Amino acid sequence: MDIKAYVLGKATEAREGARSLARASSQQKNAALLSMAEALRKRAKELIRENAKDIRFAREKGLSRAMIDRLTLTDKRIGEMAQGLVEVAALPDPVGEVLRMWQRPNGMTVGRMRVPIGVIGIIYESRPNVTADATSLCLKAGNAVILRGGSEAVHSNKAIVKILREVAQRQGIHKGAITFIDLVDRTAVMEMLRLEGIIDLIIPRGGEGLIRTVTEHSRIPVLKHYKGICHVFVDRDADLKMAEDICFNAKVQRPGTCNSMETMLVDKTIARRFLPDMIKRFRSAGVLIKGCPETKKIVPAVDAAKEQDFYNEYLDLVLNVKVVRDIDAAMDHIARYSSAHSDTIVTNDYAKGMRFLREVDSSAVLINASTRLNDGFQFGLGAEIGISTDKIHARGPMGLEELTCTKFIVLGSGQLRE
Amino acid sequence: MDIKAYVLGKATEAREGARSLARASSQQKNAALLSMAEALRKRAKELIRENAKDIRFAREKGLSRAMIDRLTLTDKRIGEMAQGLVEVAALPDPVGEVLRMWQRPNGMTVGRMRVPIGVIGIIYESRPNVTADATSLCLKAGNAVILRGGSEAVHSNKAIVKILREVAQRQGIHKGAITFIDLVDRTAVMEMLRLEGIIDLIIPRGGEGLIRTVTEHSRIPVLKHYKGICHVFVDRDADLKMAEDICFNAKVQRPGTCNSMETMLVDKTIARRFLPDMIKRFRSAGVLIKGCPETKKIVPAVDAAKEQDFYNEYLDLVLNVKVVRDIDAAMDHIARYSSAHSDTIVTNDYAKGMRFLREVDSSAVLINASTRLNDGFQFGLGAEIGISTDKIHARGPMGLEELTCTKFIVLGSGQLRE
Numbered sequence: 001m002d003i004k005a006y007v008l009g010k011a012t013e014a015r016e017g018a019r020s021l022a023r024a025s026s027q028q029k030n031a032a033l034l035s036m037a038e039a040l041r042k043r044a045k046e047l048i049r050e051n052a053k054d055i056r057f058a059r060e061k062g063l064s065r066a067m068i069d070r071l072t073l074t075d076k077r078i079g080e081m082a083q084g085l086v087e088v089a090a091l092p093d094p095v096g097e098v099l100r101m102w103q104r105p106n107g108m109t110v111g112r113m114r115v116p117i118g119v120i121g122i123i124y125e126s127r128p129n130v131t132a133d134a135t136s137l138c139l140k141a142g143n144a145v146i147l148r149g150g151s152e153a154v155h156s157n158k159a160i161v162k163i164l165r166e167v168a169q170r171q172g173i174h175k176g177a178i179t180f181i182d183l184v185d186r187t188a189v190m191e192m193l194r195l196e197g198i199i200d201l202i203i204p205r206g207g208e209g210l211i212r213t214v215t216e217h218s219r220i221p222v223l224k225h226y227k228g229i230c231h232v233f234v235d236r237d238a239d240l241k242m243a244e245d246i247c248f249n250a251k252v253q254r255p256g257t258c259n260s261m262e263t264m265l266v267d268k269t270i271a272r273r274f275l276p277d278m279i280k281r282f283r284s285a286g287v288l289i290k291g292c293p294e295t296k297k298i299v300p301a302v303d304a305a306k307e308q309d310f311y312n313e314y315l316d317l318v319l320n321v322k323v324v325r326d327i328d329a330a331m332d333h334i335a336r337y338s339s340a341h342s343d344t345i346v347t348n349d350y351a352k353g354m355r356f357l358r359e360v361d362s363s364a365v366l367i368n369a370s371t372r373l374n375d376g377f378q379f380g381l382g383a384e385i386g387i388s389t390d391k392i393h394a395r396g397p398m399g400l401e402e403l404t405c406t407k408f409i410v411l412g413s414g415q416l417r418e
Numbered sequence: 419m420d421i422k423a424y425v426l427g428k429a430t431e432a433r434e435g436a437r438s439l440a441r442a443s444s445q446q447k448n449a450a451l452l453s454m455a456e457a458l459r460k461r462a463k464e465l466i467r468e469n470a471k472d473i474r475f476a477r478e479k480g481l482s483r484a485m486i487d488r489l490t491l492t493d494k495r496i497g498e499m500a501q502g503l504v505e506v507a508a509l510p511d512p513v514g515e516v517l518r519m520w521q522r523p524n525g526m527t528v529g530r531m532r533v534p535i536g537v538i539g540i541i542y543e544s545r546p547n548v549t550a551d552a553t554s555l556c557l558k559a560g561n562a563v564i565l566r567g568g569s570e571a572v573h574s575n576k577a578i579v580k581i582l583r584e585v586a587q588r589q590g591i592h593k594g595a596i597t598f599i600d601l602v603d604r605t606a607v608m609e610m611l612r613l614e615g616i617i618d619l620i621i622p623r624g625g626e627g628l629i630r631t632v633t634e635h636s637r638i639p640v641l642k643h644y645k646g647i648c649h650v651f652v653d654r655d656a657d658l659k660m661a662e663d664i665c666f667n668a669k670v671q672r673p674g675t676c677n678s679m680e681t682m683l684v685d686k687t688i689a690r691r692f693l694p695d696m697i698k699r700f701r702s703a704g705v706l707i708k709g710c711p712e713t714k715k716i717v718p719a720v721d722a723a724k725e726q727d728f729y730n731e732y733l734d735l736v737l738n739v740k741v742v743r744d745i746d747a748a749m750d751h752i753a754r755y756s757s758a759h760s761d762t763i764v765t766n767d768y769a770k771g772m773r774f775l776r777e778v779d780s781s782a783v784l785i786n787a788s789t790r791l792n793d794g795f796q797f798g799l800g801a802e803i804g805i806s807t808d809k810i811h812a813r814g815p816m817g818l819e820e821l822t823c824t825k826f827i828v829l830g831s832g833q834l835r836e
Contacts, residue, residue: 019753023777096776102798108787110797115779117809196633200809215614216637221810242832249834335437357827358514359441361533369526369830378835379528379826380520391535391618391823392639393811405809408797409775412787414660416667417796 003183007191010179011146011198014119017176018144022116024173026093029140032171037085039167040132040160044078050159051128058152070126071153081132081160084383088136091382094400095142098409108415112406116142118200120403121192123148123214125206128156134205135164135178137385141403144177146199148192150206151184158182193218203385223394223402225386227313228258228341230371233330233356235347236269242368243346244278249370250344252285256315258387259342259364259374263310263320265330271323272298279321287317294323310337327352334360341389342371363389363396421601425609428597429564429616432537435594436562440534442591444511450589451554455503457585458550458578462496468577469546476570488544489571499550499578502801506554509800512818513560516827526833530824534560536618538821539610541566541632543624546574552623553582553596555803559821562595564617566610568624569602576600611636621803641812641820643804645731646676646759648789651748651774653765654687660786661764662696667788668762670703674733676805677760677782677792681728681738683748689741690716697739705735712741728755745770752778759807760784760792781807781814 021029040047051073058068094114101111120143122134131147138145149157161180169175181188192199196219203223204214215222232250234243250261266274275298279289289295290305305320310333312320324330327345334343344366345356353367364374376384376397385403388394394402439447458465469491476486512532519529538561540552549565556563567575579598587593599606610617614637621641622632633640650668652661668679684692693716697707707713708723723738728751730738742748745763752761762784763774771785782792794802794815803821806812812820 022779104796104798108791113775118779219634221639221808223810239832245832245834253835357531361440361536362825364826364828366828367830369828369833370835372835373526373828373830373833374826375835378522380522390639392641395823396826405813407780408782408792408814410782410784410787410791412785412791414657414663415787415791416663417671417788417790417793 003185003187004191006183007181007188008195008198010181011119011192011195013176014144014146014179015176015198017174017179018116018118020174021139021144021177022095022142024142028172029093029142030089032168032173033085033089033136033140035167035171036132036136036164037082039163040078040082040085043163044075047073047078047156047159047163048075051156053155054153063152067126067152071128071156073128073156077129081129084129084133085136088140088383091140091400093140094404099406106415107413109411111409113409114401114404115407117403117405119144119146119198121146121148121199121202121220123189123192123202123204123210125150125210126152128153128160130205131157131160132164133383134203134385137383137400137403139168139173139177141400143403144179146179146181146192148181148189154182154184189214190217193220196220205386221393223386223388223398224390225258226389227339228260228387228389229262229311229313229337229339230259230342231263231265231334231338232261232344232346232371233265233324233327233334234267234270234274235327235345235349235352236267237349237352238270238346239348240270240274243274244281246344246346246368246370247278248281248285250372251282251287251319252317253370253372255317257372258313259371260315261319261371262312262314263322263337265322265324265333267327267330268294268323268325271295275299275321282319285317287319290318290320292322295321313339327355331356331359338362339389341387342366342374344369344371363387421603421605422609424601425599425606426613426616428599429537429610429613431594432562432564432597433594433616435592435597436534436536438592439557439562439595440513440560442560446590447511447558447560448507450586450591451503451507451558453585453589454550454554454582455500455507457581458496458500458503461581462493465491465496465574465577465581466493469574471573472571481570485544485570489546489574491546491574495547499547502547502551503554506558506801509558509818511558512822517824524833525831527829529827531827532819532822533825535821535823537562537564537616539564539566539617539620539638541607541610541620541622541624541628543568543628544570546571546578548623549575549578550582551801552621552803555801555818555821557586557591557595559818561821562597564597564599564610566599566607572600572602607632608635611638614638623804639811641804641806641816642808643676644807645757646678646807647680647729647731647755647757648677648760649681649683649752649756650679650762650764650789651683651742651745651752652685652688652692653745653763653767653770654685655767655770656688656764657766658688658692661692662699664762664764664786664788665696666699666703668790669700669705669737670735671788671790673735675790677789678733679737679789680730680732681740681755683740683742683751685745685748686712686741686743689713693717693739700737703735705737708736708738710740713739731757745773749774749777756780757807759805760789762787762789781805
């Protein structure tokens with residue numbers, strides 16, 4: 001089989017789908033999304049049957065329990081997937097919005113109009129729900145999607161795509177709007193990444209390895225949801241009760257997520273007052289503490305943190321604790337070790353709060369709030385396709401707006417260039 | 419010499435410069451820009467002396483007259499370069515602007531703050547003025563710049579950078595803020611393009627070959643100023659006098675620029691009335707016309723256009739003319755052949771104007787105005803670093819705002835994730 005020709009064929013179909021979808025009305029897109037949700041719920045048995053093939057194969061291959069869990073579709077999970085589509089349908093359509101218009105001295109009116117990006121390639125790993133989630137967001141923003149899921153979930157993904165496509169076409173959406181690469185061969189991904197001019201944007205969803213491979217080989221712009229090495233700095237002027245609650249929430253509420261805290265920085269002035277109770281509370285929740293030498297002086301029973309630990313995204317109940325001289329030392333630490341994802345200061349000092357807000361360069365910088373709040377829903381943007389740690393195009397939670405671009409529009413009356 | 423280590427050293431210096439520059443006040447940046455302008459004017463002799471070396475070498479190498487002209491610095495050109503810096507100093511500083519803030523049900527306030535991107539690599543060809551232009555825009559937006567100019571202009575570029583750096587440092591700007599790679603070896607460019615995580619963005623300025631090479635090899639996001647295959651569609655409901663003026667301006671006012679018209683599309687209903695006079699006017703201005711068969715029927719003396727011609731960016735007094743059935747045929751032609759740069763419709767029909775505005779997917783879509791107006795100054799954005807034909811991050815004229823990104827800021831009072 002000619003993989004190159006196969007992928008090019010799929011991408012060309014997506015290109016045609018994109019041109020058609022760009023003109024679809026909000027009503028048409030929303031009707032399609034709601035019908036898709038209904039169809040997923042109705043045909044849950046069919047999905048679970050196909051999913052069983054992936055699970056059997058995963059067991060034969062000896063995949064971990066966690067991996068198999070991520071792969072598994074249940075009635076409940078299918079219901080959540082469908083509910084996701086309903087929620088995306090309810091979001092305002094970003095396409096066609098005119099951001100601002102202004103008049104030039106020569107009388108022409110200039111503005112920016114939000115338009116779809118075009119064809120978005122999604123390269124993802126085991127979770128089959130990404131198929132529906134990513135498709136719904138891309139479609140609502142008027143983009144065609146070209147999906148390439150992990151080989152472990154190929155039967156589940158194919159079954160989901162089949163349903164989504166059938167429904168979409170019945171609602172008058174071009175079949176190229178939802179395109180699926182069902183080759184498990186890795187060459188297919190490499191071929192996708194070469195199609196600049198046909199695919200407009202690549203969004204990888206998965207582990208660090210996948211993201212590195214994609215970034216290294218892509219000639220197409222890539223929007224990355226990368227790792228989160230997030231910090232909370234407890235300043236000497238913090239309300240220590242608030243600081244304790246924020247730090248506990250940032251670490252423990254859901255440790256496996258990218259916006260949970262990996263390192264707690266504590267001003268030395270209040271370290272003796274703050275650390276013993278805080279660490280006790282962490283330990284009672286099963287958190288393993290790795291402390292700097294100062295921390296060990298105050299709470300000797302903690303493990304010793306190594307330099308390398310501060311670069312680690314644990315995604316687990318493990319926490320680095322470091323005592324720092326002052327806010328400058330805290331910001332220096334963050335500049336060095338942070339993945340520029342989510343960083344919080346807890347303080348009641350106005351000037352230090354403002355300095356932290358201005359000088360820390362992360363996708364979200366927070367005063368007196370948990371890092372766990374860096375999230376599309378929490379910020380009020382609606383569903384998100386990831387949290388970008390890039391600085392180009394999108395930074396922080398990527399919602400529908402981040403799946404669009406703008407074009408300039410000019411309303412003239414015969415203006416010429418002098 | 420270890421090129422890899424050299425480039426990495428330069429980029430690391432730029433990284434430090436970026437962190438320092440991000441905190442510089444507008445006053446400090448403006449003072450530096452004004453002093454730079456003064457120094458360029460004062461030290462024009464020194465620049466012209468160094469420039470003479472490049473010109474001598476270019477003559478020995480037998481470069482074309484046009485190339486040597488682009489390379490040449492005169493008092494007048496140095497004055498214009500300095501004036502450019504003065505104008506950038508006068509523009510509003512985009513850094514620190516808070517775009518919007520809103521309150522969430524849990525009481526936290528969320529907003530977006532404009533911040534510098536970080537380190538921007540500029541890879542450019544022969545014109546030495548790019549050194550000062552690009553540096554001033556990057557600096558004003560709080561970014562460190564790492565410059566890699568063409569080998570033909572190396573003495574001129576070094577002399578300009580020397581002056582800019584000296585002045586900047588005297589004004590308290592970190593020396594890493596303006597970094598210059600003075601290796602003519604091409605490997606240096608390849609090494610730059612690998613430094614993802616240190617350099618945040620690459621902007622190539624030059625011909626198609628340079629842009630292709632950069633895009634193909636870069637692991638860093640690239641913002642491209644690519645070719646302009648621009649169209650004017652003269653609808654059957656156009657004011658034909660206005661259409662004639664717009665088409666003439668779009669082609670003739672400065673044919674060597676990316677936003678000049680390469681193909682004129684004419685509705686068949688008015689082709690017999692419009693084309694004879696229009697073509698006569700073009701020819702009297704020295705424009706070579708390549709017409710479709712319909713055009714040749716109306717004005718037999720024109721050359722015959724080949725399919726390939728419609729993909730051509732002439733940058734010269736050459737124009738394709740095609741008679742089309744209606745607006746749909748015009749938009750199909752544009753979807754196929756346009757480089758999505760600047761496309762105009764001339765019409766007095768409201769519905770067709772609105773359809774064109776919505777459905778044509780180019781960096782600027784205009785009604786009743788010359789394509790030549792797609793420009794940062796003309797749109798009122800101030801100086802530009804190019805016109806992006808990309809869809810990611812920036813589209814159309816790229817001014818200071820396009821050299822920034824945003825971060826989310828959160829003002830909390832103890833909010834946690836539930």
